[in-house]
Amino acid sequence: ENASSVNLTASVLAEAINKTIFAVSNDELRPAMTGVYCQLSSQHFTFVATDAHKLVRYRRLDAKAASTTAFILPKKALTLLKSALPVDDVNVAIEYNNTSAFFKFGNINLVCRLIDERYPDYEAVIPVNNPxxxxxxxxxxxxxxxxxxxxxxxxxxxxxxxxxxxxxxxxxxxxxxxxxxxxxxxxxxxxxxxxxxxxxxxxxxxxxxxxxxxxxxxxxxxxxxxxxxxxxxxxxxxxxxxxxxxxxxxxx
CATH class of the missing domain: 3.10.150.10 (DNA Polymerase III, subunit A, domain 2)
Structure with missing residues (x-):
């Protein structure tokens, strides 16, 4: 209930997962960092992963959502999703509410529970002046x-x-x-x-x-x-x- 949704092609979603999942933390003491942070806005779609030693920000300018929102997807769910995604440009509907995300494509429905934590302010650690x-x-x-x-x-x-x-x-x-x-x-x-x-x-x-x-x-x-x-x-x-x-x- 109260779910919002966004559509992505399978190839874009696979690329976003591939480019970020390796940087996810395994530190259970910092549960927020054990998942990939997804930020949706009317301008772009952003995936972020970090383990405090390295950080990846993957942004798509061709994928947008009607409203601004953010949630954390567990690494295990993304690994499963990646292996299930078709290689062609099938449309993937992503629906989400406060507790779960739903991925729908072809005849597959994948449900994953979101990590209920606050993600660190990653923008603050990205240095701006790099001569x-x-x-x-x-x-x-x-x-x-x-x-x-x-x-x-x-x-x-x-x-x-x-x-x-x-x-x-x-x-x-x-x-x-x-x-x-x-x-x-x-x-x-x-x-x-x-x-x-x-x-x-x-x-x-x-x-x-x-x-x-x-x-x-x-x-x-x-x-x-x-x-x-x-x-x-x-x-x-x-x-x-x-x-x-x-x-x-x-x-x-």
Whole structure:
């Protein structure tokens, strides 16, 4: 009762789930973050997921609702929904009330209970002034990180990005096993030279979940979050991925 509804194509919904679900938290002490936050408005449709180390905001400009609302969908329900969605552009009707969401397509009705929690103010953690911008080929960056990460500390997975001019140096070390790795990539860079540390697993996961040829990594200072943004692609899609840095050891 008192249900509102919105319509999405199956392919758009699948893309929204795929782009966000990997960033959902498994921390049961923060139940709001164990689901994907859905915001519907007359301007756009937004899916958000975060585990406090990384955050994804997936926004569709071609999907709109009559009224503004927001709810949290559990990860398990979205995983089930994703596997049930058809590959073609079938229309999916999403109905929701204060306690549940209903997904209807073809002859399938999927009902899921919403997570009854307040979602953190994610907009507040997205940095706005990021003068340092690294433009790089996504697959080259992904390949280099994947190789260098093998030699990183197995607990922190820390990699160091050092950007000087148009060169990106990626390095890692594991002092316990006397391992280290260094790679150098050409890039396009605007801003001051910077040295910043990230968890390689998070960056790799994000790059794998993007599909554009080129990405931009926007940064401000080594202790503030970095933003990973795809370049080009679908104009109705607005994808923002945020990753928290890790503190670098100063002796390296």
């Amino acid at each position: 340092n911008k690294l433009h790089i080929d996504r697959l080259a960056f992904l390949g280099s990180l994947s190789r260098v990460a093998i030699y990183a500390n197995k607990t922190t997975h820390q990699v160091r990005l050092k950007i000087t001019g148009s060169e990106l140096h990626i390095s890692s070390e594991d002092i316990d096993f006397a391992n280290e790795a260094h790679e150098r990539l050409n890039c396009q860079y605007e801003g001051e030279d910077i040295e910043i540390g990230f968890n390689a697993r998070f960056l790799i996961e994000m790059l794998k979940n993007l599909s554009s040829e080129e990405v931009v990594l926007e940064m401000s200072t080594p202790n503030r979050a970095g933003l990973l943004l795809p370049q080009g692609g679908d104009e109705n899609e607005d994808v923002l991925m945020l990753v928290m840095p890790v503190m670098l050891n100063s002796y390296a």
